[in-house]
Amino acid sequence: MADATIIDGKAFAAGLRARVAEGVTALKASHGVTPGLAVVLVGEDPASQVYVRSKERALVELGMNSFDHHEPADMGEADLLALIDRLNADPAVHGILVQLPLPRHIDTQKVLARIVPEKDADGFHVVNAGLLATGSPGAIVPCTPLGSLLLIRDTLGRDLKGKRALVLGRSNIVGKPMAQLLLQADCTVTIAHSRTADLPGECRRADILVAAVGRPEMVRGDWIKPGATVIDVGINRVPAAEPGKTRLVGDVAFDEAVKVAGAITPVPGGVGPMTIACLMLNTLAAACRAAGAPVPAEAAL
Ligand SMILES: Nc1nc2c(c(=O)[nH]1)N[C@@H](CN(C=O)c1ccc(C(=O)N[C@@H](CCC(=O)O)C(=O)O)cc1)CN2
Numbered sequence: 001m002a003d004a005t006i007i008d009g010k011a012f013a014a015g016l017r018a019r020v021a022e023g024v025t026a027l028k029a030s031h032g033v034t035p036g037l038a039v040v041l042v043g044e045d046p047a048s049q050v051y052v053r054s055k056e057r058a059l060v061e062l063g064m065n066s067f068d069h070h071e072p073a074d075m076g077e078a079d080l081l082a083l084i085d086r087l088n089a090d091p092a093v094h095g096i097l098v099q100l101p102l103p104r105h106i107d108t109q110k111v112l113a114r115i116v117p118e119k120d121a122d123g124f125h126v127v128n129a130g131l132l133a134t135g136s137p138g139a140i141v142p143c144t145p146l147g148s149l150l151l152i153r154d155t156l157g158r159d160l161k162g163k164r165a166l167v168l169g170r171s172n173i174v175g176k177p178m179a180q181l182l183l184q185a186d187c188t189v190t191i192a193h194s195r196t197a198d199l200p201g202e203c204r205r206a207d208i209l210v211a212a213v214g215r216p217e218m219v220r221g222d223w224i225k226p227g228a229t230v231i232d233v234g235i236n237r238v239p240a241a242e243p244g245k246t247r248l249v250g251d252v253a254f255d256e257a258v259k260v261a262g263a264i265t266p267v268p269g270g271v272g273p274m275t276i277a278c279l280m281l282n283t284l285a286a287a288c289r290a291a292g293a294p295v296p297a298e299a300a301l
Contacts, residue, residue, distance in 0.1 A: 004263050027291065035094050040084075149182075190206070249267060
């Protein structure tokens with residue numbers, strides 16, 4: 001059997017960003033509105049700093065406003081909530097992004113709940129989770145699952161009816177919304193996790209396998225149904241062969257899986273780039289809703 005098609009998330013994300021840039025130009029022309037995202041980073045976590053810089057750069061490249069709030073690691077929870085209140089009230093801010101993880105002394109759920117749902121660019125607020133779960137219009141969908149769905153549709157087409165989908169991982173920000181999206185697309189969805197009996201057997205039944213557990217190369221080649229579409233959400237840094245160096249791997253053992261799957265996302269260069277592209281899309285969509293302009297179809301689902 002031929003090796004799987006490699007799903008090029010980097011190329012798809014570049015195309016999506018170009019479409020967002022066009023949408024930004026159109027919104028400026030039609031309504032005189034420049035979409036703006038407030039990017040809130042608390043502390044100096046090195047990976048978070050890299051992601052936040054990439055988000056701020058993307059906003060500017062796509063013609064949007066980036067309102068940067070880089071706060072010290074010892075910022076108090078009350079001060080962070082007060083900042084969110086100010087951003088909620090600022091009409092130039094259409095979206096608010098609080099980079100995760102937050103320092104341990106801050107209650108993440110409390111902070112995410114303080115963002116008004118219509119500015120929740122990450123789609124983490126319980127109101128947006130509820131809108132998604134009930135299939136209601138206007139839900140802001142979390143960026144990584146949204147990006148994964150766009151890649152699945154690009155690979156298999158929009159009609160996913162009747163496909164067996166397995167989501168490995170049950171986090172609020174990836175696993176659960178991913179399962180909701182696939183369910184809405186008429187897939188038969190299983191959510192598996194660390195306590196699932198016969199995990200390899202469950203995976204082997206899936207036409208679409210989304211791995212989001214954060215365990216390096218946990219999904220082996222013989223867990224995959226021949227021809228399945230494999231979406232690897234994991235981004236795990238592990239020691240490289242060269243002493244002192246590291247490399248990125250996903251939750252799927254790529255070299256084994258590529259021989260069995262029909263299509264597979266690599267790590268890096270698969271789902272990761274879609275996360276930031278979808279944040280740009282969600283920001284544009286939030287600005288469109290605020291202005292009473294049509295929302296881009298890719299965000300409206
Ligand atoms: N508020 C949020 N916090 C976090 C999110 C999120 O969606 N919202 N997701 C992750 C981090 N993240 C964005 O914030 C993110 C992770 C990875 C990538 C990416 O493009 N990865 C590359 C590899 C990058 C590398 O070399 O390290 C890839 O997979 O190709 C983008 C964004 C946690 N926090």
